[in-house]
Amino acid sequence: MSGADSITPSRDASAPMIESAPVMSASWPAHVFHELQTARVVQVAYVPDAGHGELIDLCHADTAMRAVSLTTEEEGVAMLAGAWLGGQRGALLLQSSGVGNCINMLALNQECRIPLLALVTMRGEWGEFNPWQVPMGRSTGAALETAGVLAYRADAADDVAPTVRAAAALAFHSSRAVAVLIGQRVIGTKSFEK
Amino acid sequence: MTASLDRRAATARMLRDRGDALVVTGLGNPTYDVAAAGDTALNFYLWAAMGGAAMAGLGLALAQPHRRVLVVTGDGEMLMGLGSLATIGAEQPSNLGIVVLDNEHYGETGMQPAHTGRGVDLAGIAAATGFKLAVTVRTEAEVQSLAAQLFTVCRAALRRRQGLHIAEPDLAPRATAPTSAAAFAKHCSAPTPTAGEKARRGSSARPSDASPNSDCRLAKPALELRLLRHVPSSHHS
Numbered sequence: 130m131s132g133a134d135s136i137t138p139s140r141d142a143s144a145p146m147i148e149s150a151p152v153m154s155a156s157w158p159a160h161v162f163h164e165l166q167t168a169r170v171v172q173v174a175y176v177p178d179a180g181h182g183e184l185i186d187l188c189h190a191d192t193a194m195r196a197v198s199l200t201t202e203e204e205g206v207a208m209l210a211g212a213w214l215g216g217q218r219g220a221l222l223l224q225s226s227g228v229g230n231c232i233n234m235l236a237l238n239q240e241c242r243i244p245l246l247a248l249v250t251m252r253g254e255w256g257e258f259n260p261w262q263v264p265m266g267r268s269t270g271a272a273l274e275t276a277g278v279l280a281y282r283a284d285a286a287d288d289v290a291p292t293v294r295a296a297a298a299l300a301f302h303s304s305r306a307v308a309v310l311i312g313q314r315v316i317g318t319k320s321f322e323k
Numbered sequence: 324m325t326a327s328l329d330r331r332a333a334t335a336r337m338l339r340d341r342g343d344a345l346v347v348t349g350l351g352n353p354t355y356d357v358a359a360a361g362d363t364a365l366n367f368y369l370w371a372a373m374g375g376a377a378m379a380g381l382g383l384a385l386a387q388p389h390r391r392v393l394v395v396t397g398d399g400e401m402l403m404g405l406g407s408l409a410t411i412g413a414e415q416p417s418n419l420g421i422v423v424l425d426n427e428h429y430g431e432t433g434m435q436p437a438h439t440g441r442g443v444d445l446a447g448i449a450a451a452t453g454f455k456l457a458v459t460v461r462t463e464a465e466v467q468s469l470a471a472q473l474f475t476v477c478r479a480a481l482r483r484r485q486g487l488h489i490a491e492p493d494l495a496p497r498a499t500a501p502t503s504a505a506a507f508a509k510h511c512s513a514p515t516p517t518a519g520e521k522a523r524r525g526s527s528a529r530p531s532d533a534s535p536n537s538d539c540r541l542a543k544p545a546l547e548l549r550l551l552r553h554v555p556s557s558h559h560s
Contacts, residue, residue: 200406207375215386
């Protein structure tokens with residue numbers, strides 16, 4: 130198209146590229162990974178999750194990080210509290226359905242003012258195919274807030290990394306539990322066919 | 324139950340030669356027993372977060388790979404976190420041990436029976452998840468023999484190893500630790516140290532150099548501040 134040509138001055142590799150769409154949209158997990166590195170997160174605890182799949186792979190591939198697969202999400206809350214006691218920062222990667230599993234364990238963070246950075250991929254909202262995901266998805270934010278966790282949403286791909294950066298700063302500098310809820314619209318809708 | 328151990332005495336014996344090992348306790352009597360054995364800022368006492376003791380131990384062990392980390396908890400608490408045995412078994416930390424004070428009952432809530440008294444074998448579960456050493460001890464002699472292993476194995480750091488050591492203490496009524504509990508409350512009510520105080524504490528060489536209760540007035544979380552001495556200050560800005 131002539132229009133596209135007109136905004137692309139050259140195909141020379143040294144020439145600056147002008148993108149028609151933000152690069153970040155396609156790779157928000159890579160940007161989140163960069164934020165975790167920048168925040169000096171070392172221990173990453175997760176329950177396997179498609180939405181966090183790419184980020185989990187990146188964390189496993191980084192020799193400076195220790196990614197630990199859990200049997201249930203509250204294990205991660207306790208593990209990362211131990212990590213903090215030992216001088217390391219951590220992040221918990223979970224799905225909204227796992228938030229409910231964490232509630233009692235969060236007393237640890239609240240009572241001892243131990244920080245928590247939780248990145249929650251949302252289910253039960255945008256285009257959800259599984260009705261059983263809806264109840265926990267609907268109450269995820271409120272449940273976290275009630276349990277003393279500050280919850281922030283990111284509903285556009287470009288917002289995820291900056292929100293994670295802000296959440297990490299808040300968590301680790303103010304010793305508080307902070308969650309980023311990554312909207313299902315960002316992650317993409319799961320279908321029965323997959 | 325074929326024999327009985329005095330829970331307090333067994334715990335104290337186990338910890339006698341702990342050196343600078345870090346100890347995480349599970350809620351209820353294990354917290355009180357460990358405190359009674361000698362309160363120190365190297366102990367982190369859970370008063371709730373049931374089911375989380377072993378995993379808090381794992382996170383601490385991964386963060387402090389050159390220190391021995393010991394979790395001391397009860398059978399009810401361990402049963403609530405059974406999945407964590409699988410996670411720890413899969414991770415194979417080289418410096419983590421778990422001691423379960425198994426009285427086959429829920430002491431904190433009125434001595435209701437626990438599954439461990441109904442045929443569930445925690446040592447067997449631990450072995451099945453990949454713990455290299457998983458045993459049940461029932462006599463003082465066995466406790467002594469295990470206590471020797473508990474802290475020497477890791478200090479040598481020669482090989483990957485971890486142990487689940489399960490004592491079977493007696494069924495005496497639960498004992499609270501009012502003195503220790505008061506001390507904990509004091510920790511929790513102390514003012515938050517300033518950045519300067521944190522920095523001064525951070526410059527100390529080793530916690531074991533300080534007398535056990537020298538930091539009685541540490542703000543919560545008391546243990547964290549102690550442990551920070553062992554990491555570059557950049558970890559906590």
